[in-house]
Amino acid sequence: MRVLIAEDETLIRLDLRAMLVAAGFEVCAEAKTGQEAVDLAAQVRPDVAILDVKMPVLDGIEAARRILAEQPTPIVIVSAYGEEELVRRAVEAGVFGYLTKPFREGDLGPAIRTACARHDDLVALREETDTLAEALAARKAIERAKGLLMAKEGLTEQEAFGRLRSASQTSGRSMRVIAEAITATLG
Amino acid sequence: MNERDDTRLRVLIAEDETIIRADLRGLLEDNGMAVCGEARSGREAVDLAHALQPDVAILDIRMPDLDGIEVCRRIYAERPIPVIMLTAFAERSLVDRALAAGAFTYLVKPFRETDVIPAVRAAAKRHAELLEARRWVGKSAQTISVGVPSQGGYVWPVDLHRHADGTVSVSVVPDRTESVG
Numbered sequence: 001m002r003v004l005i006a007e008d009e010t011l012i013r014l015d016l017r018a019m020l021v022a023a024g025f026e027v028c029a030e031a032k033t034g035q036e037a038v039d040l041a042a043q044v045r046p047d048v049a050i051l052d053v054k055m056p057v058l059d060g061i062e063a064a065r066r067i068l069a070e071q072p073t074p075i076v077i078v079s080a081y082g083e084e085e086l087v088r089r090a091v092e093a094g095v096f097g098y099l100t101k102p103f104r105e106g107d108l109g110p111a112i113r114t115a116c117a118r119h120d121d122l123v124a125l126r127e128e129t130d131t132l133a134e135a136l137a138a139r140k141a142i143e144r145a146k147g148l149l150m151a152k153e154g155l156t157e158q159e160a161f162g163r164l165r166s167a168s169q170t171s172g173r174s175m176r177v178i179a180e181a182i183t184a185t186l187g
Numbered sequence: 188m189n190e191r192d193d194t195r196l197r198v199l200i201a202e203d204e205t206i207i208r209a210d211l212r213g214l215l216e217d218n219g220m221a222v223c224g225e226a227r228s229g230r231e232a233v234d235l236a237h238a239l240q241p242d243v244a245i246l247d248i249r250m251p252d253l254d255g256i257e258v259c260r261r262i263y264a265e266r267p268i269p270v271i272m273l274t275a276f277a278e279r280s281l282v283d284r285a286l287a288a289g290a291f292t293y294l295v296k297p298f299r300e301t302d303v304i305p306a307v308r309a310a311a312k313r314h315a316e317l318l319e320a321r322r323w324v325g326k327s328a329q330t331i332s333v334g335v336p337s338q339g340g341y342v343w344p345v346d347l348h349r350h351a352d353g354t355v356s357v358s359v360v361p362d363r364t365e366s367v368g
Contacts, residue, residue, distance in 0.1 A: 082301030084218070090305070091312045097292065098305030106277035107302070110293040113279070117286045118313060125320035132324065 001116065002028035004046035006037035006063065007078070008055045012101075016050065016078075023109045034058025041067045048116055053079035053086060061086070065093040072126075074119035076111050078103065138176035145179035148186040196311055197223040199241035201232035201258060202273065203250045207296075211245060214300040220307065229253025236262040243311055245303075246290075248274040248281070256281075256288045263289030269314035271306055273298065 003025045007013040017027045029044045031037035035057040041049055049067060051060035058066075064075045076097035077090045090098055096115035099107055142164060149160035167178045198220050202208040212222045224239045226232035229250045236244060244262055248255035259270045269291040274281065277295045285293055291310040294302055 077305075082305060084304075087305045087308055091308050094313075096309060096313055098309055100299065100301035100305070104295070106295045109279060110277055110282045110295060113282050114286060114290070114292040118291055118317065122313065122317050122320060125317065125324060129320055129323045 001047045001112070002026050002044070003112070004029040004031065004037065004041055004044065004049040005051075006031035006034065006040075006049070006055060006060060007052040008032050009052075012052075019105045019108055020050075023105060023112075025112065032056075034060060034063035037063045038066045038070075041073060042070055045071065046073065048074045048076065048112055050076050050078060050112070053077055053081065053090075061089045061093050061095075064090065064095055068094045072119070072123045074112075074115040076115050138174070138179075141176045141179040141183065144187075145182040148183060152186050196220045196307065197239070197242045198307065199224045199226065199232065199236055199239060199244045201226035201229065201235075201244065201250060201255065202247040203227050204247075207247075211303070214303060215307070217300070218304045227251075229255065229258040232258045233261045236268075237265060240266065241268065243269050243271065243307055245271045245273060245307070248272055248276070248285070256284050256290070259285065259290050260288040267314075267318060269307075269310035271303075271310055 001024075003020055005013060005016050005020070005027055007016055007030075013030060013032075017030065020027055028046050029040040031040050032055070034051070034055045037049065037051055037055075037060070038058065040046075049064075051063055053060040055063070060077055060079070064077065067073055067075065074097075075093075075095045076099060077095050078099045078101060079086060079090075080101045082098075082100045087098060096119050097111040099111055145164060146157065146160040149155050149163055150157060153160075155163065164175055164178055164182070167173075167182075168175045171178065198215050200208055200211050200215075200222055202211060202225075208225055208227075212225065215222055223241050224235040226235050227250075229252050232244070232246060232250070232255075233253070235241075244259075246255040246258055246262075250258070255272055255274070259272065262268065263270060267289065270289060272285045272290045272293045273296055274293070275296045282293050291314055292306050294306055
């Protein structure tokens with residue numbers, strides 16, 4: 001499992017790296033600021049990111065938000081602070097784990113493995129909902145356009161569907177795009 | 188106290204050691220959560236989860252009569268809620284078993300307030316998202332129609348039937364097939 005770590009204090013970063021390696025993880029990138037974490041995450045696409053909260057340029061929570069906006073990644077926050085406000089911000093940002101320093105090597109493995117497992121569940125479900133949502137939206141758009149063609153152009157259902165289909169073939173655009181264009185024109 | 192959250196999280200604790208149980212209750216309540224039940228054994232935890240319908244469960248792994256992982260499996264099978272496992276052991280095999288049983292996260296004892304509270308909050312929020320996504324997928328179960336490109340560049344309207352067991356079967360809508368044939 002490839003881990004990105006972001007921690008501005010060199011000693012703690014080295015310590016974190018050593019703990020991760022000992023626990024069987026590969027550290028694929030090390031960031032010293034929040035912005036660097038965001039950039040590295042986009043470059044190396046880690047399996048999981050561990051972000052310190054207090055970092056220069058961009059704090060770990062804002063970095064988490066930006067990384068998540070870019071690509072779904074399981075994120076575990078590490079922080080010397082456990083204040084409610086910070087925890088709330090981190091949870092709102094979408095993190096799966098929050099470890100308070102000093103933590104033990106034994107805390108890291110379970111936190112990372114559980115974060116990854118549940119994150120993967122969520123991503124799989126989201127992909128499925130996206131596919132379903134897309135299919136349903138396409139179907140609705142096609143039905144609407146077909147209805148409009150039948151009403152306004154006096155076509156039969158087959159003819160209306162045939163019109164949509166051939167427009168899609170000639171233009172190389174999806175049936176949904178064609179349907180939406182027809183609805184925008186006729187509707 | 189966390190008065191901003193409109194609903195207080197109701198937490199079930201299962202832990203056979205009285206001192207740890209009292210400690211957990213104290214720190215949860217100090218952070219604005221409600222401890223709706225305390226179980227001293229695995230079976231009691233399963234019964235209380237059924238009776239009280241908590242929002243979150245914190246389960247010790249080693250308990251008399253039924254271990255926490257089995258308790259997690261039974262609670263999760265009846266009603267999925269975020270479950271946090273507590274244990275003195277961090278072995279990977281145990282973590283994997285807990286995950287397979289449906290546990291959301293895993294904390295190693297001895298724990299501090301600053302370990303438990305963020306874990307509960309993150310688990311509650313992320314699990315809610317997970318349930319929401321599952322509900323959505325479940326709702327659009329039955330049948331949906333999609334356009335499938337066929338040989339020759341036609342798009343065939345196809346109905347996908349999703350069954351309760353998660354399998355998918357496909358059928359071509361007959362009257363429309365003629366229209367594209």
